[in-house]
Amino acid sequence: MVKTTAQTFFSDEERQRIKAAVFEAEKRTSGEIVPMVVDTSYDYPRAEILGAVLLSLATGVTASWAFGDSSVWFFLPIFALAYFPFKFFIRYTPTLKRCLIHPVEICGEVEEKALVSFLEQGLHHTRNHTGILILLSLFERRVYVLADRGINARVPLHVWEEIVETVTEGIHQGLACDALCEAITRCAELLEEHFPSREDDRNELPDLILG
Structure with missing residues (x-):
């Protein structure tokens, strides 16, 4: 362990x-x-914010391109919904968080x-x-x-x-x-x-x- x-x-x-x-x-x-x-x-909060923004951005762009005809109105809610889950994911994934610092x-x-x-x-x-x-x-x-x-x-x-x-x-x-x-x-x-x-x-x- x-x-x-x-x-x-x-x-x-x-x-x-x-x-x-x-x-x-x-x-x-x-x-x-x-x-x-x-x-x-x-606590390195900047790393959590940076990581969450990057992952949410990638998720929103990919989803918008694949399912929303690259519409910004499809992208924005995906980005917003993904931000906090990704932020908590980074917070509790030390290996990933260290890479952002x-x-x-x-x-x-x-x-x-x-x-x-x-x-x-x-x-x-x-x-x-x-x-x-x-x-x-x-x-x-x-x-x-x-x-x-x-x-x-x-x-x-x-x-x-x-x-x-x-x-x-x-x-x-x-x-x-x-x-x-x-x-x-x-x-x-x-x-x-x-x-x-x-x-x-x-x-x-x-x-x-x-x-």
């Missing part, structure tokens, strides 16, 4: 493995690592979702500004890693691209849980040198967020 929503993407056993990976990682460092899985980063827009929306989630979940309030968000956005099939300023001041930005590649490749191979746990461990390795664990450390953030 294909896992398509944030709530069902990982099994209960996989969720426990991820939380355990976060727990072990945070024992080694004062950083806070938060994996987050969301259904989508944005430019990759640049997808990347921008995932990045914005990561930034907003970083603030909403309070990752910017950690004691030493050492929060890391690993965002999996399922509809877009994108992974985004966002680290707070305390970390980025010491860890090169290109390193996060390696984390993204690890998780993305794991998802493509059907090993999302393994890849995410590996990415969490890798984050701990990067943080351990600059932000070692301290006796008064406490877990400030959730170990896994499903939204």
